[in-house]
Amino acid sequence: MKRHTRDAYAEALVELGRKRPEVVVLDADLSVSTRTARFAEAFPDRFFNCGIAEQNMLGIAAGLAASGKIPFVSTFAVFASMRACEQIRQSIAYPRLKVRVVASHGGITVGADGASHQCTEDAGVMRAIPNMTVVIPADATETAWAVHQIVDIPGPVYMRLGRPAAPVVYPDASRLRWGKVTLLREGSDVVLLGTGIMVSRCLEASAILEAEGVEAAVGAVSVLKPLDEESVVALARRCGAVVTAEEHSVIGGLGSAVCECLAERYPVPVRRVGIGDVFGQSGEPDQLLAHYGLTPEAIAEAALEVIRRKQS
Amino acid sequence: MLKDGQLQFLQEKARVVRRHVLRMIGLAGSGHPGGSLSCVEVLVTLYFTVMRIRPEDPGWPERDRLVLSKGHAAPALYAVLAERGYFPVEELWTLRKLGSRLQGHPDMRKTPGVEVCTGSLGQGLSQAVGMALAGRMDGADFHVYCLVGDGECEEGQIWEAVMAAAHYRLGNLTVILDHNGLQIDGPIRQVLCPEPFPEKWRAFGWECVEVDGHDFGQLYDSLLRPERPSSVPRVVVAHTVKGKGVSYMENRVEWHGKAPGPELLRIALEELER
Numbered sequence: 084m085k086r087h088t089r090d091a092y093a094e095a096l097v098e099l100g101r102k103r104p105e106v107v108v109l110d111a112d113l114s115v116s117t118r119t120a121r122f123a124e125a126f127p128d129r130f131f132n133c134g135i136a137e138q139n140m141l142g143i144a145a146g147l148a149a150s151g152k153i154p155f156v157s158t159f160a161v162f163a164s165m166r167a168c169e170q171i172r173q174s175i176a177y178p179r180l181k182v183r184v185v186a187s188h189g190g191i192t193v194g195a196d197g198a199s200h201q202c203t204e205d206a207g208v209m210r211a212i213p214n215m216t217v218v219i220p221a222d223a224t225e226t227a228w229a230v231h232q233i234v235d236i237p238g239p240v241y242m243r244l245g246r247p248a249a250p251v252v253y254p255d256a257s258r259l260r261w262g263k264v265t266l267l268r269e270g271s272d273v274v275l276l277g278t279g280i281m282v283s284r285c286l287e288a289s290a291i292l293e294a295e296g297v298e299a300a301v302g303a304v305s306v307l308k309p310l311d312e313e314s315v316v317a318l319a320r321r322c323g324a325v326v327t328a329e330e331h332s333v334i335g336g337l338g339s340a341v342c343e344c345l346a347e348r349y350p351v352p353v354r355r356v357g358i359g360d361v362f363g364q365s366g367e368p369d370q371l372l373a374h375y376g377l378t379p380e381a382i383a384e385a386a387l388e389v390i391r392r393k394q395s
Numbered sequence: 396m397l398k399d400g401q402l403q404f405l406q407e408k409a410r411v412v413r414r415h416v417l418r419m420i421g422l423a424g425s426g427h428p429g430g431s432l433s434c435v436e437v438l439v440t441l442y443f444t445v446m447r448i449r450p451e452d453p454g455w456p457e458r459d460r461l462v463l464s465k466g467h468a469a470p471a472l473y474a475v476l477a478e479r480g481y482f483p484v485e486e487l488w489t490l491r492k493l494g495s496r497l498q499g500h501p502d503m504r505k506t507p508g509v510e511v512c513t514g515s516l517g518q519g520l521s522q523a524v525g526m527a528l529a530g531r532m533d534g535a536d537f538h539v540y541c542l543v544g545d546g547e548c549e550e551g552q553i554w555e556a557v558m559a560a561a562h563y564r565l566g567n568l569t570v571i572l573d574h575n576g577l578q579i580d581g582p583i584r585q586v587l588c589p590e591p592f593p594e595k596w597r598a599f600g601w602e603c604v605e606v607d608g609h610d611f612g613q614l615y616d617s618l619l620r621p622e623r624p625s626s627v628p629r630v631v632v633a634h635t636v637k638g639k640g641v642s643y644m645e646n647r648v649e650w651h652g653k654a655p656g657p658e659l660l661r662i663a664l665e666e667l668e669r
């Protein structure tokens with residue numbers, strides 16, 4: 084089953100809006116795509132379309148947050164994280180304001196619009212900014228749940244959603260613990276750590292590996308920062324080999340975060356499955372995932388390689 | 396209109412603030428005297444006559460707000476805040492020092508009375524728009540002032556915010572444009588001319604007045620909040636002199652961002668003795 088994370092976001096946002104009058108929503112002429120139009124319909128007085136002016140939008144959000152509002156700000160990931168990057172840094176993160184940047188159209192599954200609209204750098208850019216919390220939910224269930232979790236975090240949040248419908252990983256939110264790695268499958272030969280839509284692909288990879296007699300643990304890392312280092316180290320210790328998988332550049336995202344942690348605390352063989360140091364291109368989402376090696380098969384192959392490395 | 400006696404009081408405050416600014420920057424060994432000295436009368440008028448504030452309670456929700464979008468004029472703001480009682484005057488001498496509450500550019504989390512983090516030009520006005528929007532949503536009676544540099548108006552984000560403020564009909568927002576004609580690399584007309592200001596702001600839907608930015612009477616009359624609620628944001632183009640009050644700094648582009656050494660500081664303080 085698949086469901087759009089943006090739909091889940093919009094529904095949760097309306098629900099949150101009912102409970103929390105201080106929640107306001109801003110968009111930059113993409114409210115149909117990001118789905119914030121639903122909030123605008125429900126609460127027209129608490130929705131601000133800032134036009135095609137992302138830098139100003141993030142600044143307005145800062146001013147609203149400094150005056151007691153909790154702004155949820157949406158546009159495409161590439162515009163949120165890079166067009167308005169310095170506004171997020173200076174106007175929002177530095178003063179630790181409670182602005183929630185919920186960016187849709189992360190990754191390459193944006194598809195046919197091509198590299199200009201795809202975003203493979205956002206987690207790296209946002210992770211490098213002090214005070215920032217960085218979240219990539221695994222599916223629609225977690226997205227809806229996360230909306231209610233992030234509202235009260237005492238600082239800024241960047242949350243990335245995708246364009247296409249995402250495979251449902253969680254039937255309900257009962258197993259989710261904020262900030263913690265969710266262990267979706269036990270195993271001791273290797274651990275597959277995924278984020279976003281790659282979580283479901285890690286589960287598929289674990290089935291491939293099982294057929295070859297390899298027991299792979301699967302962990303979902305939705306909060307990339309602050310990273311649940313204790314769980315990452317514990318899993319590395321138990322399995323001795325790690326594969327990370329993300330719809331993001333191998334520079335700066337989940338793979339980097341895990342390597343930074345393990346290199347200092349518990350070095351084991353690691354392979355990062357992600358997009359190489361290249362831009363995306365036009366194509367269908369599934370074609371692009373295959374072209375850039377973001378498949379269950381590629382994850383399984385990486386797993387076998389790190390297992391060989393730990394044994395030699 | 397200013398009342399009798401007020402003018403002298405304000406002039407005296409401006410003189411004291413200028414001396415603080417120069418001493419602070421001199422002691423720090425770095426900072427921006429030119430653009431700090433050009434906006435002293437603006438800030439003194441706001442904090443000593445126009446704005447409704449409670450220095451003993453800087454977070455008072457109903458307070459009027461000033462956003463110093465040209466954040467490099469922080470020394471002028473700090474000096475005015477100290478004179479107004481937000482923190483002790485002695486603290487001014489810690490400017491730019493490790494551990495100080497007075498950062499090189501304004502930090503709302505460190506300094507009482509500072510409303511936003513600025514320093515990266517072009518961003519403050521957007522935040523002021525957000526504050527004015529929040530105030531209106533809450534039915535709060537505060538007014539938001541925002542001090543913008545003329546060179547700063549070369550930033551595209553300023554015009555995004557100007558457009559947004561008019562669109563949202565923010566009559567509770569007033570911009571003061573510190574029109575001293577200079578930026579870092581030279582006169583704004585030579586570097587990248589952002590003029591004419593009144594025509595541009597009016598075309599964007601703002602009300603615009605021009606004043607002598609060192610004349611307390613004109614500043615007071617133009618900065619008083621509108622008597623009746625308005626739905627049009629307002630810009631006060633304040634014609635100023637960069638480096639105002641120090642003979643060797645006035646209208647001199649090289650005094651944008653450097654500190655006077657001990658001898659020049661002595662001369663400047665002497666000029667401002669009365």
Ligand SMILES: Cc1ncc(C[n+]2csc(CCOP(=O)(O)OP(=O)(O)O)c2C)c(N)n1
Nearest residue numbers: 430467514515516544545546547577578579
């Ligand atoms: C985004 C950004 N770019 C460049 C600078 C460096 N800078 C500091 S002050 C300044 C000139 C500002 O000129 P103006 O706005 O006219 O201020 P004033 O002359 O009143 O000091 C520049 C370019 C900066 N602080 N922020």
